Amino acid sequence: MASTLTDRLSRLVKTMRGQARITEDNVQDMLREVRMALLEADVALPVVRDFVARVKEKALGAEVVGSLSPGQALVGIVHKELAATMGEGIADINLAAQPPAIILMAGLQGAGKTTTTAKLAKHLIEKRKKKVLTVSADVYRPAAIEQLKTVTAQAGAEWFPSAPDQKPHDIALAAVDHARRHFFDVLLVDTAGRLAIDEALMAEIRDLHATLKPVETLFVVDAMQGQDAINTAKAFKEALPLTGIVLTKLDGDSRGGAALSVRQITGAPIKFAGVSEKIDGLEVFDAERHAGRVLG
Numbered sequence: 001m002a003s004t005l006t007d008r009l010s011r012l013v014k015t016m017r018g019q020a021r022i023t024e025d026n027v028q029d030m031l032r033e034v035r036m037a038l039l040e041a042d043v044a045l046p047v048v049r050d051f052v053a054r055v056k057e058k059a060l061g062a063e064v065v066g067s068l069s070p071g072q073a074l075v076g077i078v079h080k081e082l083a084a085t086m087g088e089g090i091a092d093i094n095l096a097a098q099p100p101a102i103i104l105m106a107g108l109q110g111a112g113k114t115t116t117t118a119k120l121a122k123h124l125i126e127k128r129k130k131k132v133l134t135v136s137a138d139v140y141r142p143a144a145i146e147q148l149k150t151v152t153a154q155a156g157a158e159w160f161p162s163a164p165d166q167k168p169h170d171i172a173l174a175a176v177d178h179a180r181r182h183f184f185d186v187l188l189v190d191t192a193g194r195l196a197i198d199e200a201l202m203a204e205i206r207d208l209h210a211t212l213k214p215v216e217t218l219f220v221v222d223a224m225q226g227q228d229a230i231n232t233a234k235a236f237k238e239a240l241p242l243t244g245i246v247l248t249k250l251d252g253d254s255r256g257g258a259a260l261s262v263r264q265i266t267g268a269p270i271k272f273a274g275v276s277e278k279i280d281g282l283e284v285f286d287a288e289r290h291a292g293r294v295l296g
């Protein structure tokens with residue numbers, strides 16, 4: 001088992017006992033530990049580099065105040081920077097739109113889009129008392145449309161039918177029309193994913209975005225993707241104005257370093273975390289708590 005950042009830093013703090021000031025050597029030692037621990041938590045390398053550079057700048061300029069030892073002061077700087085990078089506080093879902101508030105779900109195949117669509121429907125019904133409609137624009141996999149139907153029923157939401165011989169664009173317009181006529185508050189649009197990024201997929205989702213003008217465009221990403229999450233995040237950020245991230249499969253054994261990578265690359269807040277395969281396995285993302293998990 002790899003040492004966590006907390007272990008590494010507390011060892012370092014011990015060796016620094018008795019010192020009165022933060023020295024350049026202390027900072028270098030600490031940065032080395034931070035770099036190792038973040039890589040072990042699966043944070044992507046360029047993100048680790050940026051993070052370490054920011055901590056270095058703060059640490060070298062820091063005055064050690066009051067009763068803090070230099071070691072404690074350094075640890076404080078790392079914690080603070082980690083929480084700030086991860087996002088501050090809780091970023092709620094935005095429904096401020098003329099109903100139906102449209103939420104577009106984007107991400108690779110297998111990321112958990114369909115499951116998350118239903119989980120989010122349930123969340124909006126129970127926590128926000130909304131009337132929710134779902135629709136699948138995945139015309140490539142009939143099974144995906146059926147899967148959304150099944151999980152939408154589990155969520156207690158309504159499902160708008162679509163079929164593989166339709167165009168995603170037409171499905172989207174028909175669903176919006178139905179949602180308007182039947183006074184739905186929210187329309188969740190599940191989209192096709194691919195196993196890897198490809199231009200046709202990106203063009204299609206850009207078109208859907210232009211058609212739907214969603215109030216939320218959520219990027220769904222698998223926390224177990226580790227280092228690869230960064231490339232996926234880059235591609236989706238370039239294609240779409242993302243308003244939020246859902247990090248799925250946080251119940252897996254990853255330390256959740258992907259959160260840091262995806263957050264930094266997209267600049268979008270992480271809004272929810274998927275924590276089980278079940279319909280109620282969605283939590284509002286808490287950056288502070290997650291920073292603690294990455295620290296270990």
Ligand code: GDP
Nearest residue numbers: 109110111112113114115248249274275276277
């Ligand atoms: P999509 O292709 O992006 O629509 O992905 P799916 O919604 O079909 O999910 C792919 C697989 O991941 C399914 O087996 C889901 O049950 C599973 N899954 C989705 N979210 C989570 C999660 O938060 N935790 C766990 N353990 N499994 C998840």
